[in-house]
Amino acid sequence: xxxxxxxxxxLDEHKEEIWRFLRGxxxxxxxxxxxxxxxxxxxRAYPRLRPDSNVRAWLFTIAHxxxxxxxxxxxxxxxxxGKEERAAPERPDRExxxxxxxxxxxxxxxxxxxxxxxxxxxEIAAAIGCSEEAARRSLHEGLKRLRETI
Amino acid sequence: MSTRSHDxxxxxxxxxxxxxxxAARRFADRAAADRRADLYYAAVASPLGELLLVAGxxxxxxxxxxxxxxxxxxxxxxxxxxxxxxxxxxALDRWRRELDEYFEGRRRSFEAPVDWxxxxxxxxxxxxxxxxxxxxxxxxxxxxxxxxxxxxxxxAAGNALGSNPIAIVxxxxxxxxxxxxxxxxxxxLDRKKRLLELEGVQR
Numbered sequence: 001x002x003x004x005x006x007x008x009x010x011l012d013e014h015k016e017e018i019w020r021f022l023r024g025x026x027x028x029x030x031x032x033x034x035x036x037x038x039x040x041x042x043x044r045a046y047p048r049l050r051p052d053s054n055v056r057a058w059l060f061t062i063a064h065x066x067x068x069x070x071x072x073x074x075x076x077x078x079x080x081x082g083k084e085e086r087a088a089p090e091r092p093d094r095e096x097x098x099x100x101x102x103x104x105x106x107x108x109x110x111x112x113x114x115x116x117x118x119x120x121x122x123e124i125a126a127a128i129g130c131s132e133e134a135a136r137r138s139l140h141e142g143l144k145r146l147r148e149t150i
Numbered sequence: 151m152s153t154r155s156h157d158x159x160x161x162x163x164x165x166x167x168x169x170x171x172x173a174a175r176r177f178a179d180r181a182a183a184d185r186r187a188d189l190y191y192a193a194v195a196s197p198l199g200e201l202l203l204v205a206g207x208x209x210x211x212x213x214x215x216x217x218x219x220x221x222x223x224x225x226x227x228x229x230x231x232x233x234x235x236x237x238x239x240x241a242l243d244r245w246r247r248e249l250d251e252y253f254e255g256r257r258r259s260f261e262a263p264v265d266w267x268x269x270x271x272x273x274x275x276x277x278x279x280x281x282x283x284x285x286x287x288x289x290x291x292x293x294x295x296x297x298x299x300x301x302x303x304x305x306a307a308g309n310a311l312g313s314n315p316i317a318i319v320x321x322x323x324x325x326x327x328x329x330x331x332x333x334x335x336x337x338x339l340d341r342k343k344r345l346l347e348l349e350g351v352q353r
Contacts, residue, residue: 003225003228003229003233004228004233005225005228005233006224006225006227006228006233006235007187007233007234007235007236008178008191008224008235008236008237009224011174011177011178011236012174015170015171015173015174016166016167016170016171018170019167019169019170019173020163020164020165020167020170023167024163028169031169031173032173035170035173035177036173036176036177036180039174039177039181040177040181040186043181043186043187043234043236044186046233046234047232047233047234049233093158093161093162093165096158096159096162096163097162100163111159111163112163115157115159115160115163115164116163116164143159146159147159150158150159
């Protein structure tokens with residue numbers, strides 16, 4: 001019988017990749033709030049999900065929206081908070097993370113979804129709400145920029 | 151463009167995020183505190199092994215001995231009730247506390263609410279009659295059937311008890327053969343015996 005699984009399963013299965021995505025999008029500090037908002041919105045809408053839906057892609061769509069909301073809000077904040085701590089992991093990764101943080105949001109999302117979370121182009125397009133071609137382009141440009149700066 | 155494992159960019163973006171587990175727990179706890187989900191579950195330790203407890207706003211819907219059917223139990227509830235099911239020990243705390251007291255011999259009846267919504271017809275009547283059997287007493291299958299309005303349906307009463315969704319709290323272990331034989335128990339006869347011993351029932 002077709003049914004959607006208990007919400008806890010979606011949380012267990014996808015928490016880590018959603019966290020990884022948000023960490024790259026908004027930094028480790030803000031990732032916590034975005035993570036909570038993402039799963040709260042998902043829990044609210046969950047019973048209306050169709051049984052054949054791709055829960056994973058749906059969660060990434062919500063997470064992407066929450067990350068953009070956060071980025072937009074931050075833009076309106078005082079310049080003082082502009083240089084706040086971004087991605088967390090220490091070690092030589094630091095340089096990569098600051099380059100990721102410097103990407104325009106759409107390129108950043110595309111790179112994170114592809115290389116951090118293994119989404120396919122079609123899924124990336126769905127998550128960030130653009131055409132597959134546009135997702136491919138964002139990914140390509142983002143990656144090019146990253147390689148140049150590192 | 152392929153992702154190669156030695157690619158430092160891919161490696162950094164893929165770095166594990168151990169913080170996610172704690173964030174997920176915080177989410178579940180807050181969802182429970184704010185009543186955002188419809189059902190909550192927790193695995194609870196007991197002298198008879200691990201128990202799966204599930205409860206919603208109306209009360210306890212499930213108490214199973216954990217025997218690898220946890221997933222099936224939760225899937226069934228997702229289908230019948232709501233898929234908004236979240237794991238939260240805090241949400242099951244009142245039932246857990248009463249069960250602890252019961253197993254320590256300090257409690258003879260349960261007060262935290264039980265959700266009867268999924269139970270109907272003869273099955274409901276049998277389980278209602280069973281819920282009325284006091285601590286430390288046993289009734290026969292036929293007397294439970296009679297109390298449910300069908301004195302000749304002892305076997306059907308046994309089946310209804312076998313599908314009791316809320317073991318211990320609905321004390322189906324207090325129903326046995328008139329001869330004194332234990333009868334059956336979905337959680338295993340050994341558990342039934344130990345529950346009756348705990349309640350001081352003489353064999």
